[in-house]
Amino acid sequence: MTKIKGIAGEIEKALKAYAYDVAENIDIAKNNVSKEFKTNVTKDSPEQTGSYRKGWRIKKFKKSNIIYNKTDYQLTHLLENGHIKINGGRVQPRIHIRPNEEKAVKDFLKRVKKAVKE
Secondary structure: OOHHHHHHHHHHHHHHHHHHHHHHHHHHHHHHHHHHHHHHHHHHHOOOOHHHOOOEEEEEEEOOEEEOOOOOOOHHHHHHEEEEEEOOOOOOOOOOOHHHHHHHHHHHHHHHHHHHHO
């Protein structure tokens, strides 16, 4: 039982514990969604030589996770959006990043809402 004078301190402690738990759950969600995104984009990447598909990496930068292609980073834009051929005509896009990104964003938001409610 807390006296009236100590109630502000108790509320502050409870809010700090809640904020810590939410931050921890969000960090776990961030790491899990990043791993799932990397797995999905690797699976959906076109495989001609295999180098592009095997090049996906996760890099931790400050409080963020960056997913990028280490081996053939130049191809991500060309494959996702298509490009013009040397002798005319266009190469059709092979959309593999955007759908996985949209899925990852929805999944992350769902996990964050769940972390805040708990």
